[in-house]
Amino acid sequence: MASSTTPTASFPNAEGTTSSFRQENGLGSHSRQKVGSNTLDPGPNSATAAASGNASNTSTSAADRRAELRNELLLGTIFMVYFGFRSGCLVVIPLCSKNLLSNTEHHADSSPLYNLPLGIWFFMDVILATPNAYLMRAYGRRFGFLLGGFGACVGSWVAFAALHFVKDPITAFVLLNVGVMIMAQVGMAEFVRFAASEACADPARKTMVVSRVIGFGACLSMIGPACASLSQKLADLAGGDELEGFSYFFLCTAALSLVVVAASAALRLPPMTSTDVLPAAPLCTVLKRPPVWSAIVAQVTVQFAMVAPMSGVPLVMTNSIPHLHPADIRVSGCIVLHVLCMFIPGFWTGAFITKLGEVPVMGAGLAIQAASLIVCLTGKNYEQFYTGLGLLGMGWNFAFVAGTLMIVASHTSAERAKVTSANETLRFLANGIGVILASALSWDTLCCVCLAMLLPAAGVLLQRSYRVVNRERALTEGTPLRN
Secondary structure, three states: OOOOOOOEEEEEOOOOOEEEEEOOOOOOOOOOEEEOOEEEOOOOOHHHHHHHHHHHHHHHHHHHHHHHHHHHHHHHHHHHHHHHHHHHHHHHHHHHHHHHHOOOOOOOOOOHHHHHHHHHHHHHHHHHHHHHHHHHHHHOHHHHHHHHHHHHHHHHHHHHHHHHHOOOHHHHHHHHHHHHHHHHHHHHHHHHHHHHHHHOOOHHHHHHHHHHHHHOHHHHOOHHHHHHHHHHHHHHHOOOOHHHHHHHHHHHHHHHHHHHHHHHHHOOOOOOOOOOOOOOOOHHHHHOOHHHHHHHHHHHHHHHHHHHHHHHHHHHHHHHOOOOOOOOHHHHHHHHHHHHHHHOOHHHHHHHHHHHOHHHHHHHHHHHHHHHHHHHHOOOOHHHHHHHHHHHHHHHHHHHHHHHHHHHOOOOHHHHHHHHHHHHHHHHHHHHHHHHHHHHOOHHHHHHHHHHHHHHHHHHHHHHHHHHHHHHHHHHHOOOOOO
Protein backbone atom coordinates (compact mmCIF):
# COMPACT_ATOMS: atom_id res chain seq x y z
CA MET A 1 0.00 0.00 0.00
CA ALA A 2 1.44 3.38 -0.98
CA SER A 3 1.77 6.04 1.67
CA SER A 4 1.53 9.77 1.06
CA THR A 5 3.29 12.45 3.08
CA THR A 6 2.31 16.02 3.64
CA PRO A 7 5.14 18.42 2.81
CA THR A 8 6.22 21.11 5.22
CA ALA A 9 7.11 24.67 4.30
CA SER A 10 9.68 26.53 6.38
CA PHE A 11 10.11 30.26 6.74
CA PRO A 12 11.69 32.50 9.34
CA ASN A 13 9.41 33.66 12.10
CA ALA A 14 9.47 37.02 13.85
CA GLU A 15 12.31 35.97 16.16
CA GLY A 16 14.59 34.98 13.30
CA THR A 17 14.36 31.21 13.97
CA THR A 18 12.78 28.68 11.62
CA SER A 19 9.23 27.42 12.12
CA SER A 20 7.51 24.66 10.14
CA PHE A 21 3.84 24.72 9.35
CA ARG A 22 1.96 21.74 7.97
CA GLN A 23 0.25 22.63 4.72
CA GLU A 24 -2.79 20.77 3.47
CA ASN A 25 -1.92 19.61 -0.03
CA GLY A 26 -3.75 17.58 -2.65
CA LEU A 27 -2.08 14.64 -4.41
CA GLY A 28 0.31 15.91 -7.09
CA SER A 29 0.76 14.63 -10.62
CA HIS A 30 3.64 12.38 -9.52
CA SER A 31 1.72 10.75 -6.60
CA ARG A 32 0.23 7.28 -6.76
CA GLN A 33 -3.52 7.60 -6.33
CA LYS A 34 -5.40 5.13 -4.18
CA VAL A 35 -9.04 4.23 -4.71
CA GLY A 36 -10.46 1.84 -2.13
CA SER A 37 -7.96 -1.03 -1.92
CA ASN A 38 -6.69 -0.62 -5.50
CA THR A 39 -3.61 1.39 -6.44
CA LEU A 40 -3.71 3.10 -9.81
CA ASP A 41 -0.31 3.16 -11.56
CA PRO A 42 0.44 5.76 -14.22
CA GLY A 43 -0.77 4.72 -17.64
CA PRO A 44 1.29 4.40 -20.84
CA ASN A 45 0.54 8.01 -21.82
CA SER A 46 2.07 9.44 -18.61
CA ALA A 47 5.18 10.79 -20.42
CA THR A 48 3.01 12.65 -22.93
CA ALA A 49 0.84 14.02 -20.12
CA ALA A 50 3.92 15.13 -18.18
CA ALA A 51 5.33 16.93 -21.23
CA SER A 52 1.99 18.68 -21.78
CA GLY A 53 1.91 19.64 -18.11
CA ASN A 54 5.40 21.11 -18.28
CA ALA A 55 4.50 23.17 -21.34
CA SER A 56 1.35 24.35 -19.62
CA ASN A 57 3.33 25.30 -16.49
CA THR A 58 5.86 27.23 -18.58
CA SER A 59 3.06 29.11 -20.33
CA THR A 60 1.37 29.83 -16.99
CA SER A 61 4.65 31.03 -15.51
CA ALA A 62 5.20 33.42 -18.44
CA ALA A 63 1.64 34.72 -18.06
CA ASP A 64 2.17 35.21 -14.34
CA ARG A 65 5.36 37.17 -14.96
CA ARG A 66 3.54 39.41 -17.45
CA ALA A 67 0.75 39.99 -14.94
CA GLU A 68 3.32 40.85 -12.25
CA LEU A 69 5.08 43.29 -14.57
CA ARG A 70 1.76 44.93 -15.45
CA ASN A 71 0.85 45.33 -11.78
CA GLU A 72 4.34 46.64 -11.02
CA LEU A 73 4.02 49.35 -13.68
CA LEU A 74 0.55 50.36 -12.50
CA LEU A 75 1.58 50.45 -8.83
CA GLY A 76 4.61 52.50 -9.80
CA THR A 77 2.34 54.93 -11.65
CA ILE A 78 0.10 55.33 -8.59
CA PHE A 79 3.10 55.95 -6.34
CA MET A 80 4.63 58.38 -8.85
CA VAL A 81 1.46 60.47 -9.18
CA TYR A 82 0.85 60.36 -5.43
CA PHE A 83 4.23 61.84 -4.64
CA GLY A 84 3.88 64.39 -7.43
CA PHE A 85 0.54 65.39 -5.90
CA ARG A 86 1.98 65.55 -2.40
CA SER A 87 5.24 67.33 -3.23
CA GLY A 88 3.32 70.01 -5.15
CA CYS A 89 1.00 70.57 -2.19
CA LEU A 90 4.05 70.80 0.04
CA VAL A 91 5.16 73.87 -1.91
CA VAL A 92 1.77 75.50 -2.47
CA ILE A 93 -0.17 75.00 0.77
CA PRO A 94 2.18 76.88 3.18
CA LEU A 95 2.60 79.77 0.71
CA CYS A 96 -1.14 79.84 0.05
CA SER A 97 -1.88 79.89 3.80
CA LYS A 98 0.61 82.72 4.30
CA ASN A 99 -1.16 84.73 1.59
CA LEU A 100 -4.58 84.18 3.17
CA LEU A 101 -3.45 84.89 6.74
CA SER A 102 -0.93 87.69 6.13
CA ASN A 103 -3.21 90.35 7.63
CA THR A 104 -4.30 88.18 10.54
CA GLU A 105 -0.68 87.27 11.38
CA HIS A 106 0.55 90.86 10.85
CA HIS A 107 2.64 89.84 7.82
CA ALA A 108 4.85 87.56 9.93
CA ASP A 109 7.49 85.61 8.00
CA SER A 110 6.63 82.38 9.80
CA SER A 111 3.73 81.11 11.86
CA PRO A 112 2.49 77.63 12.84
CA LEU A 113 -0.80 78.53 11.14
CA TYR A 114 0.94 78.63 7.76
CA ASN A 115 1.62 74.90 8.02
CA LEU A 116 -1.66 74.08 9.77
CA PRO A 117 -3.28 72.57 6.63
CA LEU A 118 -0.26 70.30 6.10
CA GLY A 119 -0.39 69.35 9.77
CA ILE A 120 -4.08 68.52 9.42
CA TRP A 121 -3.25 66.42 6.35
CA PHE A 122 -0.70 64.35 8.23
CA PHE A 123 -2.90 63.96 11.30
CA MET A 124 -5.71 62.80 9.00
CA ASP A 125 -3.21 60.22 7.75
CA VAL A 126 -2.82 59.09 11.36
CA ILE A 127 -6.58 58.78 11.83
CA LEU A 128 -7.12 56.98 8.53
CA ALA A 129 -4.14 54.59 8.60
CA THR A 130 -5.77 51.81 10.65
CA PRO A 131 -9.24 51.97 8.98
CA ASN A 132 -7.56 52.02 5.56
CA ALA A 133 -5.46 48.96 6.38
CA TYR A 134 -8.51 46.97 7.48
CA LEU A 135 -10.61 48.30 4.60
CA MET A 136 -8.01 47.00 2.17
CA ARG A 137 -7.93 43.69 3.96
CA ALA A 138 -11.71 43.40 3.59
CA TYR A 139 -12.15 44.75 0.04
CA GLY A 140 -8.67 44.52 -1.50
CA ARG A 141 -5.84 46.92 -2.36
CA ARG A 142 -7.45 47.95 -5.65
CA PHE A 143 -10.58 49.27 -3.94
CA GLY A 144 -8.45 51.24 -1.48
CA PHE A 145 -6.39 52.89 -4.21
CA LEU A 146 -9.55 53.80 -6.13
CA LEU A 147 -11.03 55.38 -3.01
CA GLY A 148 -7.84 57.36 -2.46
CA GLY A 149 -7.89 58.71 -6.02
CA PHE A 150 -11.52 59.82 -5.78
CA GLY A 151 -10.90 61.49 -2.41
CA ALA A 152 -7.94 63.45 -3.81
CA CYS A 153 -10.03 64.61 -6.77
CA VAL A 154 -12.94 65.81 -4.62
CA GLY A 155 -10.60 67.54 -2.15
CA SER A 156 -8.79 69.32 -5.00
CA TRP A 157 -12.06 70.74 -6.33
CA VAL A 158 -13.01 71.96 -2.84
CA ALA A 159 -9.64 73.74 -2.50
CA PHE A 160 -9.99 75.27 -5.97
CA ALA A 161 -13.48 76.58 -5.20
CA ALA A 162 -12.31 78.02 -1.85
CA LEU A 163 -9.44 79.98 -3.41
CA HIS A 164 -11.15 80.99 -6.65
CA PHE A 165 -14.66 81.95 -5.56
CA VAL A 166 -14.54 82.77 -1.82
CA LYS A 167 -13.59 86.39 -1.16
CA ASP A 168 -13.20 86.30 2.64
CA PRO A 169 -9.64 85.08 3.45
CA ILE A 170 -10.59 83.37 6.73
CA THR A 171 -13.49 81.49 5.14
CA ALA A 172 -11.25 80.50 2.25
CA PHE A 173 -8.62 79.24 4.70
CA VAL A 174 -11.20 77.15 6.57
CA LEU A 175 -12.49 75.63 3.32
CA LEU A 176 -8.91 74.96 2.24
CA ASN A 177 -8.46 72.91 5.40
CA VAL A 178 -11.69 71.02 4.64
CA GLY A 179 -10.38 70.24 1.16
CA VAL A 180 -7.08 69.03 2.63
CA MET A 181 -8.95 66.70 5.00
CA ILE A 182 -10.68 65.10 2.03
CA MET A 183 -7.43 64.99 0.01
CA ALA A 184 -5.78 63.04 2.82
CA GLN A 185 -7.55 59.90 1.57
CA VAL A 186 -4.92 59.77 -1.17
CA GLY A 187 -2.64 58.45 1.59
CA MET A 188 -3.98 55.02 0.56
CA ALA A 189 -1.13 55.11 -1.97
CA GLU A 190 1.34 54.66 0.90
CA PHE A 191 0.30 50.98 0.89
CA VAL A 192 1.62 50.57 -2.66
CA ARG A 193 4.94 49.14 -1.47
CA PHE A 194 3.14 46.41 0.51
CA ALA A 195 0.94 45.65 -2.51
CA ALA A 196 4.08 45.32 -4.65
CA SER A 197 5.53 42.80 -2.21
CA GLU A 198 2.30 40.79 -2.11
CA ALA A 199 1.93 40.78 -5.91
CA CYS A 200 5.36 39.21 -6.40
CA ALA A 201 5.10 35.42 -6.23
CA ASP A 202 8.87 34.81 -6.11
CA PRO A 203 10.32 35.75 -2.68
CA ALA A 204 13.77 36.15 -4.25
CA ARG A 205 12.51 39.05 -6.39
CA LYS A 206 10.47 40.90 -3.76
CA THR A 207 13.37 43.18 -2.84
CA MET A 208 13.88 44.28 -6.44
CA VAL A 209 10.16 44.73 -7.09
CA VAL A 210 9.58 46.91 -4.00
CA SER A 211 12.68 48.95 -4.82
CA ARG A 212 11.61 49.53 -8.43
CA VAL A 213 8.06 50.54 -7.49
CA ILE A 214 9.44 53.11 -5.03
CA GLY A 215 11.89 54.20 -7.74
CA PHE A 216 8.99 54.86 -10.10
CA GLY A 217 8.17 57.81 -7.85
CA ALA A 218 11.04 59.70 -9.49
CA CYS A 219 9.78 59.45 -13.05
CA LEU A 220 7.22 62.25 -13.00
CA SER A 221 6.88 63.12 -9.33
CA MET A 222 8.46 66.51 -10.06
CA ILE A 223 5.30 67.40 -11.99
CA GLY A 224 3.68 68.57 -8.73
CA PRO A 225 6.22 71.31 -7.90
CA ALA A 226 6.44 72.18 -11.60
CA CYS A 227 2.65 72.70 -11.68
CA ALA A 228 3.02 75.03 -8.69
CA SER A 229 5.29 77.36 -10.68
CA LEU A 230 3.35 76.94 -13.93
CA SER A 231 0.04 77.84 -12.29
CA GLN A 232 1.52 81.12 -11.06
CA LYS A 233 2.78 81.93 -14.56
CA LEU A 234 -0.69 81.24 -15.98
CA ALA A 235 -2.25 83.54 -13.38
CA ASP A 236 0.23 86.30 -14.31
CA LEU A 237 -0.61 85.93 -17.99
CA ALA A 238 -4.34 86.07 -17.18
CA GLY A 239 -3.85 89.18 -15.05
CA GLY A 240 -4.75 87.35 -11.84
CA ASP A 241 -3.12 87.57 -8.44
CA GLU A 242 -1.00 85.04 -6.54
CA LEU A 243 -4.02 83.44 -4.91
CA GLU A 244 -5.62 82.74 -8.28
CA GLY A 245 -2.41 80.99 -9.33
CA PHE A 246 -2.68 78.73 -6.30
CA SER A 247 -6.27 77.91 -7.26
CA TYR A 248 -5.12 76.81 -10.74
CA PHE A 249 -2.66 74.45 -9.08
CA PHE A 250 -5.53 72.53 -7.47
CA LEU A 251 -7.09 72.06 -10.90
CA CYS A 252 -3.85 70.32 -11.85
CA THR A 253 -4.02 68.07 -8.78
CA ALA A 254 -7.61 67.13 -9.66
CA ALA A 255 -6.34 65.93 -13.06
CA LEU A 256 -3.50 63.99 -11.41
CA SER A 257 -6.03 62.30 -9.13
CA LEU A 258 -7.84 60.90 -12.17
CA VAL A 259 -4.60 59.24 -13.25
CA VAL A 260 -4.54 57.43 -9.88
CA VAL A 261 -8.15 56.35 -10.43
CA ALA A 262 -7.41 55.03 -13.94
CA ALA A 263 -4.28 53.12 -12.84
CA SER A 264 -6.12 51.65 -9.84
CA ALA A 265 -9.01 50.49 -12.01
CA ALA A 266 -6.58 48.63 -14.29
CA LEU A 267 -4.90 46.73 -11.42
CA ARG A 268 -5.38 42.98 -11.16
CA LEU A 269 -3.85 42.11 -7.81
CA PRO A 270 -3.98 38.72 -6.06
CA PRO A 271 -6.45 38.53 -3.17
CA MET A 272 -5.13 39.42 0.29
CA THR A 273 -5.57 35.96 1.77
CA SER A 274 -3.57 34.66 4.71
CA THR A 275 -1.73 31.36 4.15
CA ASP A 276 -0.73 30.99 7.79
CA VAL A 277 -2.14 28.12 9.81
CA LEU A 278 -1.68 29.96 13.11
CA PRO A 279 -4.02 32.89 13.89
CA ALA A 280 -2.70 36.44 14.20
CA ALA A 281 -1.31 37.31 17.62
CA PRO A 282 -2.61 40.38 19.52
CA LEU A 283 -1.05 43.65 18.39
CA CYS A 284 0.68 44.27 21.74
CA THR A 285 2.33 40.86 21.52
CA VAL A 286 3.43 41.47 17.93
CA LEU A 287 4.89 44.90 18.73
CA LYS A 288 7.01 43.43 21.55
CA ARG A 289 9.02 41.38 19.08
CA PRO A 290 12.41 43.01 18.43
CA PRO A 291 12.24 42.66 14.61
CA VAL A 292 8.85 44.42 14.54
CA TRP A 293 9.40 47.33 16.95
CA SER A 294 12.93 48.00 15.73
CA ALA A 295 11.81 48.23 12.10
CA ILE A 296 8.96 50.59 13.03
CA VAL A 297 11.26 52.81 15.13
CA ALA A 298 13.70 53.05 12.24
CA GLN A 299 11.00 54.00 9.72
CA VAL A 300 9.41 56.61 12.01
CA THR A 301 12.64 58.41 12.87
CA VAL A 302 13.92 58.37 9.28
CA GLN A 303 10.58 59.75 8.08
CA PHE A 304 10.58 62.59 10.62
CA ALA A 305 14.14 63.60 9.73
CA MET A 306 13.11 63.88 6.07
CA VAL A 307 9.64 65.47 6.30
CA ALA A 308 10.43 68.29 8.76
CA PRO A 309 13.16 70.01 6.67
CA MET A 310 11.34 69.31 3.39
CA SER A 311 8.13 70.98 4.60
CA GLY A 312 10.03 73.97 6.01
CA VAL A 313 12.14 74.75 2.94
CA PRO A 314 9.62 76.80 0.86
CA LEU A 315 8.99 79.30 3.68
CA VAL A 316 12.64 79.41 4.77
CA MET A 317 13.88 80.07 1.23
CA THR A 318 11.41 82.90 0.57
CA ASN A 319 12.19 84.47 3.97
CA SER A 320 15.98 84.09 3.82
CA ILE A 321 16.85 84.88 0.20
CA PRO A 322 16.12 88.48 -0.87
CA HIS A 323 13.73 89.15 -3.77
CA LEU A 324 12.71 85.49 -4.07
CA HIS A 325 9.08 85.26 -5.20
CA PRO A 326 7.03 82.23 -4.07
CA ALA A 327 6.38 81.39 -7.75
CA ASP A 328 10.11 81.41 -8.52
CA ILE A 329 11.20 78.17 -10.16
CA ARG A 330 14.16 78.07 -7.77
CA VAL A 331 11.80 77.37 -4.86
CA SER A 332 9.95 74.52 -6.54
CA GLY A 333 13.23 73.42 -8.15
CA CYS A 334 14.66 72.65 -4.71
CA ILE A 335 11.70 70.39 -3.95
CA VAL A 336 11.96 68.80 -7.41
CA LEU A 337 15.62 67.92 -6.79
CA HIS A 338 14.73 66.56 -3.37
CA VAL A 339 11.97 64.35 -4.76
CA LEU A 340 14.21 63.09 -7.57
CA CYS A 341 16.87 62.14 -5.04
CA MET A 342 14.18 60.44 -2.95
CA PHE A 343 13.25 58.02 -5.72
CA ILE A 344 15.90 57.70 -8.43
CA PRO A 345 18.21 55.63 -6.17
CA GLY A 346 15.30 53.21 -5.74
CA PHE A 347 16.18 51.58 -9.06
CA TRP A 348 19.46 50.36 -7.49
CA THR A 349 18.67 50.20 -3.78
CA GLY A 350 17.17 46.73 -4.15
CA ALA A 351 20.39 45.43 -5.72
CA PHE A 352 22.43 46.96 -2.89
CA ILE A 353 20.19 45.32 -0.29
CA THR A 354 20.37 41.94 -2.06
CA LYS A 355 24.16 42.13 -2.07
CA LEU A 356 24.88 43.81 1.27
CA GLY A 357 21.74 43.31 3.39
CA GLU A 358 19.24 45.72 4.98
CA VAL A 359 21.41 46.82 7.92
CA PRO A 360 24.40 48.21 5.92
CA VAL A 361 22.11 49.97 3.42
CA MET A 362 20.06 51.56 6.20
CA GLY A 363 23.30 52.60 7.91
CA ALA A 364 24.44 54.31 4.71
CA GLY A 365 21.06 56.08 4.48
CA LEU A 366 21.29 57.39 8.03
CA ALA A 367 24.84 58.64 7.45
CA ILE A 368 23.77 60.49 4.29
CA GLN A 369 20.77 62.03 6.08
CA ALA A 370 23.02 63.22 8.92
CA ALA A 371 25.46 64.73 6.40
CA SER A 372 22.60 66.54 4.65
CA LEU A 373 21.42 68.14 7.88
CA ILE A 374 24.95 69.29 8.67
CA VAL A 375 25.11 70.91 5.21
CA CYS A 376 21.80 72.69 5.92
CA LEU A 377 23.29 74.09 9.14
CA THR A 378 26.18 75.73 7.28
CA GLY A 379 24.10 78.49 5.67
CA LYS A 380 20.91 79.62 3.94
CA ASN A 381 22.00 80.07 0.33
CA TYR A 382 20.93 78.19 -2.78
CA GLU A 383 23.95 75.88 -2.52
CA GLN A 384 23.11 74.76 1.01
CA PHE A 385 19.41 74.30 0.32
CA TYR A 386 19.91 72.32 -2.90
CA THR A 387 22.81 70.17 -1.65
CA GLY A 388 21.20 69.53 1.72
CA LEU A 389 17.78 68.61 0.35
CA GLY A 390 19.31 66.42 -2.39
CA LEU A 391 21.36 64.41 0.11
CA LEU A 392 18.37 64.24 2.45
CA GLY A 393 16.27 62.59 -0.25
CA MET A 394 18.98 60.09 -1.16
CA GLY A 395 19.55 59.07 2.45
CA TRP A 396 15.82 58.69 2.98
CA ASN A 397 15.56 56.31 0.01
CA PHE A 398 18.25 53.94 1.30
CA ALA A 399 16.85 53.92 4.84
CA PHE A 400 13.18 53.77 3.80
CA VAL A 401 13.50 50.86 1.35
CA ALA A 402 15.61 48.89 3.83
CA GLY A 403 13.10 49.65 6.60
CA THR A 404 10.17 48.57 4.44
CA LEU A 405 11.79 45.19 3.76
CA MET A 406 12.58 44.80 7.46
CA ILE A 407 8.91 45.32 8.27
CA VAL A 408 7.69 42.95 5.55
CA ALA A 409 9.96 40.19 6.90
CA SER A 410 9.11 40.79 10.58
CA HIS A 411 5.63 39.24 10.73
CA THR A 412 3.31 36.70 9.18
CA SER A 413 0.69 37.45 6.55
CA ALA A 414 -2.07 37.00 9.16
CA GLU A 415 -0.52 39.88 11.13
CA ARG A 416 0.03 42.10 8.07
CA ALA A 417 -2.95 44.44 8.60
CA LYS A 418 -2.10 45.02 12.26
CA VAL A 419 1.60 45.69 11.71
CA THR A 420 1.22 47.89 8.62
CA SER A 421 -1.55 49.96 10.20
CA ALA A 422 0.54 50.51 13.35
CA ASN A 423 3.59 51.41 11.28
CA GLU A 424 1.72 53.84 9.03
CA THR A 425 -0.09 55.43 11.99
CA LEU A 426 3.15 56.17 13.81
CA ARG A 427 4.89 57.28 10.63
CA PHE A 428 2.10 59.72 9.76
CA LEU A 429 2.13 60.99 13.34
CA ALA A 430 5.83 61.76 12.92
CA ASN A 431 4.99 63.55 9.65
CA GLY A 432 2.39 65.74 11.36
CA ILE A 433 4.68 66.66 14.24
CA GLY A 434 7.49 67.42 11.80
CA VAL A 435 5.30 69.74 9.72
CA ILE A 436 4.14 71.72 12.76
CA LEU A 437 7.70 72.02 14.10
CA ALA A 438 8.91 73.17 10.66
CA SER A 439 7.01 76.44 11.03
CA ALA A 440 7.33 76.78 14.81
CA LEU A 441 11.13 76.41 15.09
CA SER A 442 13.98 78.27 13.45
CA TRP A 443 15.73 76.49 10.58
CA ASP A 444 18.90 75.75 12.55
CA THR A 445 16.96 74.43 15.56
CA LEU A 446 14.85 72.23 13.28
CA CYS A 447 17.93 70.68 11.67
CA CYS A 448 19.43 69.97 15.12
CA VAL A 449 16.20 68.30 16.25
CA CYS A 450 16.23 66.11 13.12
CA LEU A 451 19.85 65.13 13.78
CA ALA A 452 18.86 64.06 17.28
CA MET A 453 15.92 62.05 15.90
CA LEU A 454 18.31 59.91 13.85
CA LEU A 455 19.89 58.54 17.04
CA PRO A 456 17.07 56.00 17.77
CA ALA A 457 17.42 54.63 14.24
CA ALA A 458 21.17 54.32 14.76
CA GLY A 459 20.45 52.41 17.99
CA VAL A 460 18.17 50.05 16.06
CA LEU A 461 21.01 49.38 13.62
CA LEU A 462 23.42 48.57 16.44
CA GLN A 463 20.86 46.22 17.99
CA ARG A 464 20.22 44.44 14.69
CA SER A 465 23.93 44.22 13.89
CA TYR A 466 24.55 42.60 17.28
CA ARG A 467 21.81 40.04 16.65
CA VAL A 468 23.21 39.20 13.19
CA VAL A 469 26.76 38.78 14.52
CA ASN A 470 25.47 36.77 17.48
CA ARG A 471 23.47 34.47 15.20
CA GLU A 472 26.41 33.89 12.85
CA ARG A 473 28.69 33.12 15.81
CA ALA A 474 26.14 30.66 17.19
CA LEU A 475 25.88 28.89 13.82
CA THR A 476 29.68 28.70 13.41
CA GLU A 477 30.71 27.81 16.93
CA GLY A 478 27.59 26.00 18.09
CA THR A 479 27.12 28.34 21.04
CA PRO A 480 23.62 29.35 22.25
CA LEU A 481 22.07 32.61 21.04
CA ARG A 482 22.34 35.64 23.34
CA ASN A 483 19.68 38.36 23.41
